[in-house]
Amino acid sequence: MTVRIGVVGTGAIGREHIERLTRTISGARVSAVADIDAALAEKAAAAAGGARVAADVPELITADDVDAVLVTSWHAAHAEHVLAAVAAGKPVLCEKPLATTADDALRVLAAEEAHGRRLVQVGFMRRFDPGYRELRRVIAGGGIGRPLMMHCAHRNRTQGERYTTEMAAQDTAVHEIDAARWLLGEEIVSAQVIMPRATDHRFPHLRDPQFMLFETAGGVRIDLEVFVNCQYGYDIRCETVGETGLVRLPDPARAEIRSAGRVGTEIDQEWGGRFAEAFDVEVQAWVDSVADGAATGPSAWDGYAATAVAAATVEAQRTGAVVDVNLAPRPAFYA
Amino acid sequence: MTVRIGVVGTGAIGREHIERLTRTISGARVSAVADIDAALAEKAAAAAGGARVAADVPELITADDVDAVLVTSWHAAHAEHVLAAVAAGKPVLCEKPLATTADDALRVLAAEEAHGRRLVQVGFMRRFDPGYRELRRVIAGGGIGRPLMMHCAHRNRTQGERYTTEMAAQDTAVHEIDAARWLLGEEIVSAQVIMPRATDHRFPHLRDPQFMLFETAGGVRIDLEVFVNCQYGYDIRCETVGETGLVRLPDPARAEIRSAGRVGTEIDQEWGGRFAEAFDVEVQAWVDSVADGAATGPSAWDGYAATAVAAATVEAQRTGAVVDVNLAPRPAFYA
């Protein structure tokens, strides 16, 4: 059986997923695409090797030739498109964030629970990265004892003018927020943001770097450097310290070069390369789960929790204070 | 278009490739399998999700529902099965070795040249490993100057009783033989084998470890430690030293653990995990090349050269002397 995918949104990430579904993923093909920009949609459909352009998003989501939906529209529309897929009873992979507000995310939870079984997977691809998976295996296996602290860094080479101070929480830190919840198996209960001396290599409206602090329900403290104009490359660090040891996310395997008085390796410049394998594994796992009829991976609850923590972090940016995260009670449906 | 693959041989590696073609590779499916062991063939066909069991190998190779052939039969039959595929004008991916004798390999070259265009790819998967690819890119880009030496090691945790001293050349060193030819762009012209003090962790009939020395047409010297009962894991080392620097194959990216007085990472225990990504990329590239109608990757010439060098290495094991490799002239067809 080949799973027929309808793709909502044919921007950069949408086109990457279409390429992936067409050339890399086993057991799937893109059958339809939808985008407000008709020219973009035509181009994407052609790249998929014979997909059609849907009249609009509702038509695509409800169409007979669409078994499952991949949402890569603009962030503000994510919740609406996911709700439409749930209403149609179709599995949906939604790029993060699930929603831009906690209320919208809660609407997705309610709809999915009403539907009666899981349909939604949120695109936190790091859960599919081999390095993160090894972290989780080591922690879960007791290799470092009970976790006490996490030290993280999320560094991009540069960001363009559209990137805002809030996006450091909503778009960037959200990856570490989900990864920490997943690695530790605990919810985050508070957020704080400290602003170090700012780099000059940024647009004036942006606070960069930012130093974020989170606490989990069990008292684990997480610190996260977000530095999106670090100049030297794309660099992700994650270290979990437990009662008897620590485990650290590996750097990508790169050839060591000794030359001109230095020994070292190259560093990735863009995030796409760093997590290319994670994206492949993520989408293949989603396609397999669609074929098997059982959603797996990061759930709508995970999407809701990440959105809620990111919202608290944005408030912490503004106030400078420690901001509590007040999650709704977790439905038994997501236990 | 979905490429329909016929698989010849359903032993361990055949079954892995069937699993890969069925669950991981995009644009292909296994349509038929053949094996002398009918029960094994039935099981493999079922695992492929609806492939049929062919009456015999010739029937499979010539069948209408087979677009391309994957040869994973026993080594002594490789050449015969590849020749049948070439006779049928079908693309064929043959696990290494292409042939067990240089003469058989030459017959494949002659047949393919007579056919008039490339049909054969030999399964040297390291050419598809990201680490080896980075080595090649650095060397070709002048990052270490003109190459002068290579230092390699090929270590397995253990080998079973069937593994022989000759297999250290034919089955083990053959990977480094091909990788060196590919990285350096030169043929190997001589081989020598030195026998260090033997490990006690081996079956008595086996010389282990072995220290092999190769020379290329341009005078590059390659040394290779083959140690197939090293006990500690599966470990592949490759370092190329040039006039101005050196480049070294990376170890796999593994999480660093600090615990109990030690800092370090785990080491792969089996070769399958170490090169899993390389196998995926290799087979996907082959499927893509079949769909595109143009063979790429390691050629029958590469398979012939590796077999010839391995044969010289076996002679060097026996004699202790430096043994010349006398390759047939390279046909313009393979230029």
Place this chain on the structure above:
Amino acid sequence: MTVRIGVVGTGAIGREHIERLTRTISGARVSAVADIDAALAEKAAAAAGGARVAADVPELITADDVDAVLVTSWHAAHAEHVLAAVAAGKPVLCEKPLATTADDALRVLAAEEAHGRRLVQVGFMRRFDPGYRELRRVIAGGGIGRPLMMHCAHRNRTQGERYTTEMAAQDTAVHEIDAARWLLGEEIVSAQVIMPRATDHRFPHLRDPQFMLFETAGGVRIDLEVFVNCQYGYDIRCETVGETGLVRLPDPARAEIRSAGRVGTEIDQEWGGRFAEAFDVEVQAWVDSVADGAATGPSAWDGYAATAVAAATVEAQRTGAVVDVNLAPRPAFYA
């Protein structure tokens, strides 16, 4: 010329310094020792190969056979003994801390300034560690751009029952406080302490680990994990992030071992081994400076600043708030 050293205090660190001055350092010998515990003093004097036991500390400090004084008495007496050395016009190396209160430290500053030239060096040995020196050279040379953040960790395997929550600031973090001031060339202006989930591997009265945050006058943010019962070893991390790059303190050079499915190195268990070379270089530099008649190295001002920041950190431990460090104006004498 051989510098004759009088050692005040013959506890564990005092005896180590006596051994060092006797067997490792060039151009010095221990001529006299003093300790309240006469038996301990006798033993230390014998170990120095012919030093005498002074009647008391004042006698030692003023004696004709003492050119310079090394203070390794108990912390509360440091300031008194340093003041006595300054009164006698003799160079003095005082183990950290210079004083247990900022007021006592200010008395040392006043006395030294009144004397008219520098006599005091404080024992912050990390400034003499090759790794820290390389950090400083890279930062000062512009290799990472303007510094914005520092991420540090100070981990001990275990601490005994006498170790208190306050000592995490006064005895442990004080090393990073001085190192940060020295690496960045800026004073620290505030301190905050966050208490993560506590380890069970500690005495009940102790908060462990602690997560400390400092800010410099220029806005650089420093975070420091203090974890004194981490179980796995003695481990010091220091990473400075600048506008264009980062530099990280190296782990000690240790032989890589591949064995039993793991690759890695040993980790130091005790701090003595980790900084043995730094202590040697520190004491040799002090002896050389005494012979040259010109004090160098960490000054009384550095000792004062570290004590003041540590005091603010202790207050931050108690209050949970951000505590300002209000340093006295820096005398031109220490410019």
Place this chain on the structure above:
Amino acid sequence: MTVRIGVVGTGAIGREHIERLTRTISGARVSAVADIDAALAEKAAAAAGGARVAADVPELITADDVDAVLVTSWHAAHAEHVLAAVAAGKPVLCEKPLATTADDALRVLAAEEAHGRRLVQVGFMRRFDPGYRELRRVIAGGGIGRPLMMHCAHRNRTQGERYTTEMAAQDTAVHEIDAARWLLGEEIVSAQVIMPRATDHRFPHLRDPQFMLFETAGGVRIDLEVFVNCQYGYDIRCETVGETGLVRLPDPARAEIRSAGRVGTEIDQEWGGRFAEAFDVEVQAWVDSVADGAATGPSAWDGYAATAVAAATVEAQRTGAVVDVNLAPRPAFYA
């Protein structure tokens, strides 16, 4: 007691040792120096802070104000100067080589044995390097099982015009020859040299790089790349492979820098920095042993064996063949 050292030879290495003895080493001072070049000797004596210039070498060696002799004269005179020291019954530290011919080295052995107790230490400083010491400790402790192979490299950035093909064996490889004997506890019984493609970055008379192969009495195989114009830095590699694991000499601890798309560290450019600590430890151990009246460290036998293996290696350079090393029987005196 201060050991009074007479230094024979005030060239570059002699002056370094004089500086070391004067400023770094505890318990010693340079009392006299001798050199054919009187001006050089005067300068060196002044640098030692009050040493005298001896009339000639015999006068220095027999003088009452010389307790022990450090030989750093030109290589061809080493044996003569060591023999004079032995004749005078004085401890002597001789820079490698002990002698330029095996016969001369045997004369030293005979003289020392006739004297009745050890007086001679040969300057193989690597035995005092912390990294090599850790290698030895791991091997001796059974951490890798019984050794089977060693892989070594000795790379210099460049060498001047005076450096000859023979010196690659006599002056360069001699360090690895001694280190291998010491690490493995076995004599080397044969040598072979293979000449890879030569680098263009060399003077035309020089073969560079060279690939050397040694065998020990127990069958351990040692390979050594000597590459003295590698351009990128001074780089020493040593890896010992045993039946159950391997251990590798660490690179020096250097700060990791992430900048401009690369992560890495600097590489030493000159050998002096790489082994500075080893030289300090070596000379301090020698001075201590002189004070204690009992020679330790690499013996005259070690010096003889290294010279004999180097001579065989030179013959192997010329003939291309495997050359046996025929050592004289080891006197019980050196057991």
